[in-house]
Amino acid sequence: MRIHGGSVRARLDFSVNTNPLGPPEELCKVLRDICVLEDVLKRYPDYSYRDLRRGLSHFYGIDEDSLLPLNGSSEGFTLALLAFKPKRVLSIEPTFGDHMLACRSLGIESIYIQYREQGDGFTVGEEDLERLEKLCRDPYTIIYMSNPNNPTGAYIDLEKLYSLLDGCRGYAIIDEAYAELCDICPFKPIEPPGNVLILRSLTKWLSVPGLRLGFLYTSSKRVLRIFDDIRPPWNVNSLAECAVSKLLTIYTAKMRGFIERSRVYIAGERGFLSEGLRGAGVPRVYRSVANYILTWFGDKARKTLAGLAKRGISLRDCSSFAGLGEGYLRISIRGRRDNEELITSIRDLLKS
Ligand SMILES: Cc1ncc(COP(=O)(O)O)c(C=O)c1O
CATH class of the missing domain: 3.90.1150.10 (Aspartate Aminotransferase, domain 1)
Known part of the structure; x- marks a missing residue:
């Protein structure tokens, strides 16, 4: 369960x-306006989310052809299972566990390396990183990790992570759902190697768990096209689509x-x-x-x-x-x- x-x-x-300061009042205003003035509830969202992609791209300073809106960042993992059809998923545990359930149901093996307690924190030891490097040479293994990690609050430096994952033959998913709320994390997603997928969430920093919005960021056009082809039609609802594109464009600063x-x-x-x-x-x-x-x-x-x-x-x-x-x-x-x-x-x- x-x-x-x-x-x-x-x-x-x-x-x-979620963010203790959210949701911001500007979002509540935009939501009210689009419901009252724009009849948004009666419309289907834009099938290809052009405005939303433009809004996210403008706000985060990343190329709009490198991102795909998702029904919360968690949708990205399920799509990755469909897109890559992996034989196994390697995760760094303990971590956000919903992917385990999907793997179990689909008969995909789950393997993991472990964060270890060290002093008053959790880290991944050098020998575990070497193990990860070896395991990810298998092209049928995908890696999942959240960074900052839930629930440990640990963070792995991105430069170190990208250089490690660059050698992988399979894909790696880095779930950055909490990056905006972490003072040492880059606000703008850093362009990853072609086999690394970044997931970002609007849920956490805006404090809107029910609105359901996140996005995938990748430098691989091929991966983006596959994800776009297999996502359910209108995967992001029209309220999230319309409100967030306006919010990020009108209230950028x-x-x-x-x-x-x-x-x-x-x-x-x-x-x-x-x-x-x-x-x-x-x-x-x-x-x-x-x-x-x-x-x-x-x-x-x-x-x-x-x-x-x-x-x-x-x-x-x-x-x-x-x-x-x-x-x-x-x-x-x-x-x-x-x-x-x-x-x-x-x-x-x-x-x-
Ligand atoms: C690491 C991590 N990723 C993703 C999610 C879900 O985010 P979203 O609401 O964007 O699907 C959570 C929620 O707890 C989480 O802890």
């Missing part, structure tokens, strides 16, 4: 990794500023929350570059989750992530008042 943050409606939901402000805010609150959680007695609080923090509560995890649920607060139990056992909880970063309430509640529960 699919498990995801946000499945239980909580008063304070720390399980969903404001939205770039919004991302900048969000990055600074998140980095500040991440420091505040990490310190507060350590002070409240959480045994391990891992280093993160993203808008969420992985923690380890050991045998206190279940009791803490239950106690928080009684107070209307939810965290993401990470026991369903491959390679993480019981005791790991992921906490997304929210506004200061909510973060303070969480720290106080956890302090109370760990004391009792």
